[in-house]
Amino acid sequence: KNVHIYCSALHAKDNTLLGHTGVLFDTSEINKNKESLLLQKERLEMAIEGSGDGVWDWDMKSDKIFYSKTWKQIMGYSEDDRPSVLSSWLNLVHSRDMALVNEQLKNHLDGKSEFFFVEHRLRDTNPLRWIAVRGQVHLDKNHKPFRMNGTIRDISARKVNEEKERQKLTLFVSFFDHLPALAFIKNSADEYLYINSFYQRYIGFKTWQRKRAFDLFDNTTAKAIEESDRLATYESVMEHTIDLPKEEGITETFKLFKFVIETDENEKLLCGFGVAVNKSFT
Secondary structure, three states: OOEEEEEEEEEOOOOOEEEEEEEEEEOHHHHHHHHHHHHHHHHHHHHHHHOOOEEEEEEOOOOEEEEOHHHHHHHOOOOOOOOOOOHHHHOOEOOOOHHHHHHHHHHHHOOOOOOEEEEEEEOOOOOOEEEEEEEEEEEOOOOOEEEEEEEEEEOHHHHHHHHHHHHHHHHHHHHHHOOOOEEEEEOOOOOEEEEOHHHHHHOOOOOOOOOOHHHHOOHHHHHHHHHHHHHHHHOOOOEEEEEEEEEOOEEEEEEEEEEEEEOOOOOEEEEEEEEEOOOOOO
């Protein structure tokens, strides 16, 4: 069995050796528990690494950080490199994201957030790479941070897809804003969520976000819009004709096409577009 022995010599006043005294501790159970903990730690690290995440563990007392093999691969280090300090990570943060990373880290260490989470770019990467960093600080009995650990994940592919979707959305909005026809989207409360530039000219460029027809038009026009909305929403009538005030005392007739779409949250939105009757687009 495993034991620890602490021993010291006993001397007389004239420094003659009289013998020895000692204490023996049975450490078998301690060693078993240590081996069990090491095995659990190894299994946990393997499970996390197998998910594609890198692991980091910051000992704040020694100011040393353990970075796993996958962490080094994601961050661009070689297997022979031995990064072990906070700057091993921070020096690779893109300059445009450094302020955000520092702010989020400080907020978490100051107890302003339950978890640390930030997404940032890596500098000097082509194509540009993104990572997501997660972590949580641990406090000692005096409520002072003494350790922090977490994971990182390469999210470059997700960011590429998000950028593609953003560009598609920008193109969509640009198309409808330059369309020489009315275009709008309303929620179930009859509030405008989107009005294109062409339509905004007819409401005098008023503030339209979350406004209803009665907030933007005269009572007669608003009632006509509300009735055509009802027909489109509840009776599936797509084609409508409506007169919109162009300027004081003058109206313009539009042929409208309205239809309902459903969002992923099962919210029904009323969409529509319309063109001026007997009027050229040029």
